[in-house]
Every structure is written in C-alpha cells, then in structure tokens.
Amino acid sequence: AASCARRLPSLFSRGCALQSDTMSASSLAAAPTCRGTAASSSSSPWRRSHPSTSSCRAPQSTRHPGLQSSPIHARQQQRWQRQQVAAGGSGIGQLLGRHRRFGVTLPKRKLVARASYDHPDDRADGSDGECPAPSSSSSSFSSSVSSVSSATDEEIYEGFASSSLSNGNLETLNAEIDALAAARDAAAAAASAAQAAYARAIAARDEPPTASSDEAAILYNASPYVNVECEYGYIQSNVGLYIDISKARPPGVPKNVLAISIENFQRELAAMGAAMRGEDNQEGNGGSDILVPEDGSEVTDEAVELMSELRDRLVELELSNDAIWDRERARPEVPAPWIIKVPYFVLCYFLDAMYPENRPIQRFWFLETVARMPYFSYNTMLTLYELLGWWRRSSELRRVHFAEEWNEYHHLLIHESLGGDRMWRDRFLAQHSALLYYVVLLGLWLVSPALAYNFSELIEAHAVDTYAQFAEQNKAALRLLPAPRIAKAYYESEDLYLFDEFQTARPRSSRRPEIRTLYDTFLAIRDDEGEHVATMKECQMEDSMMADVNRVNVGTAAVVFFVGANLWLQRLAGSAGLDTLEMDGMDAGEILGEDGLIAMFFRLIPFLLIL
Numbered sequence: 001a002a003s004c005a006r007r008l009p010s011l012f013s014r015g016c017a018l019q020s021d022t023m024s025a026s027s028l029a030a031a032p033t034c035r036g037t038a039a040s041s042s043s044s045p046w047r048r049s050h051p052s053t054s055s056c057r058a059p060q061s062t063r064h065p066g067l068q069s070s071p072i073h074a075r076q077q078q079r080w081q082r083q084q085v086a087a088g089g090s091g092i093g094q095l096l097g098r099h100r101r102f103g104v105t106l107p108k109r110k111l112v113a114r115a116s117y118d119h120p121d122d123r124a125d126g127s128d129g130e131c132p133a134p135s136s137s138s139s140s141f142s143s144s145v146s147s148v149s150s151a152t153d154e155e156i157y158e159g160f161a162s163s164s165l166s167n168g169n170l171e172t173l174n175a176e177i178d179a180l181a182a183a184r185d186a187a188a189a190a191a192s193a194a195q196a197a198y199a200r201a202i203a204a205r206d207e208p209p210t211a212s213s214d215e216a217a218i219l220y221n222a223s224p225y226v227n228v229e230c231e232y233g234y235i236q237s238n239v240g241l242y243i244d245i246s247k248a249r250p251p252g253v254p255k256n257v258l259a260i261s262i263e264n265f266q267r268e269l270a271a272m273g274a275a276m277r278g279e280d281n282q283e284g285n286g287g288s289d290i291l292v293p294e295d296g297s298e299v300t301d302e303a304v305e306l307m308s309e310l311r312d313r314l315v316e317l318e319l320s321n322d323a324i325w326d327r328e329r330a331r332p333e334v335p336a337p338w339i340i341k342v343p344y345f346v347l348c349y350f351l352d353a354m355y356p357e358n359r360p361i362q363r364f365w366f367l368e369t370v371a372r373m374p375y376f377s378y379n380t381m382l383t384l385y386e387l388l389g390w391w392r393r394s395s396e397l398r399r400v401h402f403a404e405e406w407n408e409y410h411h412l413l414i415h416e417s418l419g420g421d422r423m424w425r426d427r428f429l430a431q432h433s434a435l436l437y438y439v440v441l442l443g444l445w446l447v448s449p450a451l452a453y454n455f456s457e458l459i460e461a462h463a464v465d466t467y468a469q470f471a472e473q474n475k476a477a478l479r480l481l482p483a484p485r486i487a488k489a490y491y492e493s494e495d496l497y498l499f500d501e502f503q504t505a506r507p508r509s510s511r512r513p514e515i516r517t518l519y520d521t522f523l524a525i526r527d528d529e530g531e532h533v534a535t536m537k538e539c540q541m542e543d544s545m546m547a548d549v550n551r552v553n554v555g556t557a558a559v560v561f562f563v564g565a566n567l568w569l570q571r572l573a574g575s576a577g578l579d580t581l582e583m584d585g586m587d588a589g590e591i592l593g594e595d596g597l598i599a600m601f602f603r604l605i606p607f608l609l610i611l
C-alpha cells in the first residue's frame with residue numbers, strides 16, 4: 001500500500017489537454033483506485049475493490065485546460081509547486097514551406113543537390129507553400145474577433161454557434177467559421193508572443209547576457225559565414241531531409257526491403273571499397289560533397305568558396321577526452337551498480353579509442369546514432385507489455401520516450417549536416433552498434449527496466465560532459481560559425497509540442513533556445529542531454545531496486561558466486577566420476593551431474609535473486 005501511495009500521485013495529478021487524455025485522467029482520478037493487494041506494482045486502478053481491505057485513494061488531479069503533461073512532468077510539478085504556463089503556437093503548416101531544389105555543379109568542388117521530394121506539379125497555383133492566412137473578410141464578426149482578448153473561448157464559440165445554427169444560412173455559417181478561425185489565430189498569436197516573452201525572461205534570469213556574449217554577437221554578424229549553409233552529410237545527399245518534404249502531399253512509402261537494401265548496398269559497397277583501399281577522399285568515404293539548395297536561387301562561386309571554407313573550419317575543431325573525464329569526476333556521481341558501470345566504462349573507453357581528439361563531429365554522429373536506440377527499445381517493451389496485458393501504468397511514458405528519440409534524431413541530423421557521416425567506417429560502426437545496442441537493451445529491460453534506465457542515465461550524463469567540454473573548448477570558433485538549417489528548423493519551430501514533452505527538469509515551455517551559431521546549437525544539445533538525464537533518473541522509481549545500489553551489487557555478486565559454484569561443482573562431479581555413481585539404489589549422477597538436481601538448483605538461484 002505504501003508503494004501504491006508513492007506511485008499513484010505521479011499518475012493522477014497530471015494536467016490534460018487532449019480530450020482522450022483528459023478522459024483517461026479524469027476517469028482514473030475518479031476511480032476508487034488501489035485497495036489492498038492492488039498496491040502491488042502491476043495492479044490496475046480498475047481492480048474491483050474488496051470491502052474488507054484497506055484503501056488508498058489517489059489525490060485528485062489539478063487540471064489546467066490547455067496544459068498537457070506526462071507522469072514525469074506531473075511529478076516535477078508536485079515538487080516545484082508552481083503554476084505552469086500553457087504552451088502556445090499552432091499547427092505545423094508553417095514549419096517549413098515547400099522546397100524546390102536543383103543540382104548545381106561547379107568546377108573544382110563537387111556539389112550535390114539535396115534530395116527533393118517535391119512533385120513537378122506542386123504549387124501549380126503559384127502559392128508559396130505556406131498555410132493561407134486566415135480570412136478576415138467576415139466583416140460581420142470582425143468586432144468580435146478584436147475582442148478576443150477579453151472574451152473567454154466558450155463565450156466566443158457559443159455566440160457564433162447559436163446565431164449560425166438558428167438561421168441555418170450556409171453563407172453566414174461559413175463567414176462565422178472564417179471569423180472563428182481568425183479569432184483562433186489571433187489568440188494563438190497572442191499566446192505565442194506571451195510564450196516567447198516568458199521564455200526570454202527565464203533565459204535572461206538563468207543565463208544573463210555578458211559582455212563577451214554581446215561581443216561575440218557583433219563578431220558573428222560581421223563574420224562572412226552568417227548566411228552560409230553548412231550541409232555536407234553523405235546520407236542526406238542520398239535520402240534528403242524530412243523538412244524538405246512538401247507539406248501538401250503524403251511523403252510516400254519506401255520500396256520493398258529487397259529493392260531498397262540492394263540499392264543501399266551498392267552505394268555502400270563502392271564506399272567500402274574506397275575505405276579498404278585507404279582512399280579517404282572518394283564519394284561515400286570522405287568525399288568533399290557540398291549540398292546546395294535546389295530552390296532556384298543562384299549559388300555563386302563566392303558562396304561555394306565560403307561553404308568549402310566553413311567545412312575546413314569544422315575539421316579544425318577538437319575535443320579533449322581527458323577533459324571530459326575530468327568533468328565527469330568533478331560532478332556528482334550517478335549512482336549505478338557495477339553490473340551497469342562496467343559496460344558503461346567499456347563503451348566510453350571504446351569511444352575514446354575509436355575517436356581521437358581531432359574527430360569530434362564524427363564521434364558525435366556515432367553517439368547520436370546509438371543514442372536513439374534506448375528510447376526506441378523502451379517503447380518497444382512498453383508496447384509489448386501493454387499488448388500482453390502485463391503493464392499499462394506507464395503508457396504515457398511512451399510519449400516522452402518518443403519525444404526523446406525525436407530529439408536525439410535531430411542531434412543526429414545536425415551532426416550529419418556537419419559531415420559526421422562522411423566516412424564509410426563511421427557509418428558501418430554506428431549503424432551496427434546501434435542495432436546491437438537495441439537488442440541488448442531489450443534483454444536488459446526484461447531482466448530489469450530500472451537497470452536499463454540506469455545505464456541510459458550514465459550515458460546521457462556522459463553526453464552532457466562531452467558536449468559541455470566541446471562547446472567550452474571550441475567556444476571562439478563555434479561562435480563564428482552558423483547553425484545548420486535543421487537545427488534552426490527544430491529548435492525554432494512554431495510547433496514545439498514534442499520539444500516540451502521531454503523537458504522534465506524545468507517548467508514546461510520555459511525553454512526556447514535561440515539558434516544562430518554553432519555555439520548556440522551545441523549548448524542546446526548539451527541542455528537537451530541534461531533533460532534526458534533527469535528523465536532517465538525519474539524513470540527509476542523510488543521504490544525500485546535502484547533505491548539501494550549496494551543491494552544490487554550484493555545481488556550481482558551472489559549471482560556470480562552461484563554461477564561459478566555451479567560450474568565448479570559440475571567439473572568436480574565429472575572428474576571424480578560422481579555423475580555415474582550409484583549409492584544404495586539412488587543415482588548420484590542425477591543429483592551431482594551436469595543435469596543433476598543440484599546443478600539445476602544453482603541455475604535457478606540467479607533468476608530467483610533477480611526476481
């Protein structure tokens with residue numbers, strides 16, 4: 001019951017916006033909830049109550065219309081005890097307009113057109129691909145629109161709806177719909193402005209601008225790279241970026257697995273051949289591709305020269321592995337048992353060995369390729385447990401994990417834009433490591449979800465140290481270089497719903513990074529990783545096995561001891577011939593042999609201990 005009382009508030013005190021979530025939360029909150037044995041870890045709050053058992057009622061939720069949060073957010077809200085601000089912004093129609101791109105080939109350097117998804121008949125109407133501005137022609141309601149700031153949503157809606165439905169005039173109804181749309185957009189714009197001011201105030205409070213940052217802004221504005229796009233990714237040159245997809249039509253589907261894998265294999269085979277021959281300046285293996293826009297704009301020789309220079313500046317960036325470890329030793333240690341720490345250290349030292357200090361972008365690209373896998377694996381297992389009817393309490397966590405995976409994906413795309421995937425061996429290593437990591441994490445989850453989250457917490461904390469060190473070490477250079485297009489599209493999107501979804505260490509919608517330079521970009525990535533650390537920490541429930549790391553260490557030692565004893569006993573029995581010995585009609589082999597009762601007992605002990 002105590003366990004139930006600790007866990008339930010996090011589930012029941014969440015704010016809701018989407019109707020389905022509101023229904024779910026309100027239904028849950030109104031339910032009698034756990035009683036007696038319902039307090040066990042996998043019990044449903046819908047369990048039929050038993051009159052003879054004691055009950056524990058979850059607190060009623062505190063709901064804020066327009067505010068949506070996950071169980072993790074709710075827990076943080078309880079801690080903060082502060083009012084949150086509803087998120088503004090609407091729609092993804094204006095996220096990015098359509099792109100029409102064409103290839104440009106200039107001598108001396110190889111330019112590759114970004115992959116385009118647009119169809120030839122796109123924008124036949126001459127539109128610019130942006131969402132149409134809301135009509136303001138519904139003059140009869142313009143006065144109502146202007147008073148939107150003083151009227152409640154319900155008043156506006158009821159006023160329009162009652163008048164239109166009573167006269168049944170379609171023309172009038174359409175005008176009302178237009179006016180409602182305009183009212184909605186005006187309200188959204190006001191909310192968006194308030195949101196931006198709120199986020200700026202928080203940023204100014206947490207990181208006040210300094211003389212050096214003002215000076216850096218002046219230097220950047222004078223930098224020749226201000227308007228230069230840095231896009232050098234090999235995979236992007238083949239398959240493009242999702243932000244270039246026309247919002248006006250479906251993105252399509254991939255070819256069947258045979259066709260698409262053969263196509264990719266042929267590409268990679270040529271790159272692999274170049275890598276094996278040590279030719280590090282070939283297509284797919286260190287080639288000097290520069291991706292240029294295909295939107296009809298002219299790419300001048302001067303622009304290409306700057307793109308080339310910018311790529312050379314990126315190659316000069318460095319990252320000190322020793323300094324990363326110094327940072328890790330200087331901060332509070334993430335509590336973790338040795339069974340998790342050992343593979344963590346192996347992975348980190350492997351990274352240090354594979355990526356010496358002059359290849360930071362490649363190292364980041366590798367890391368981010370792998371870093372997506374934990375969230376993918378958690379959602380796989382949560383979905384599986386839901387399917388089997390074992391566990392549904394943390395279903396909302398899947399949304400947070402997807403938001404985290406989406407965030408890691410953008411880190412990956414940023415590093416790809418910077419050319420992190422240009423070498424064949426980096427792609428081979430990262431993609432196969434990611435697949436292996438995914439399978440290993442699925443297995444680790446089966447043994448202990450808390451241990452899986454603990455491992456991720458360690459990795460994410462290491463990522464914070466790595467990005468912080470990189471930004472600090474290359475501060476002057478990064479402040480002069482522009483952010484990749486994908487970084488601006490992600491962090492400065494009008495729709496930051498998914499971005500807010502994984503901000504678990506701070507009030508929702510309080511973080512709005514302004515991305516101009518590469519320095520801004522790396523600071524934003526560093527802070528993202530900090531949020532991931534907080535989320536992974538939250539996912540290890542207070543009453544789980546991770547509450548006492550030493551207990552896990554003792555359990556691990558016991559498992560190792562019993563496995564060792566099992567093996568030793570089997571060998572001893574085999575060498576002494578005891579496995580064939582028969583005493584007083586009793587077959588000793590059945591007891592002491594490899595498949596004997598004692599061996600079976602020892603095999604079971606590790607599982608019993610873990611459970």
Ligand SMILES: [Fe+2]
Binds near residue numbers: 368371407411463
């Ligand atoms: Fe990341």
Ligand SMILES: [Fe+2]
Binds near residue numbers: 408528532
């Ligand atoms: Fe991360």
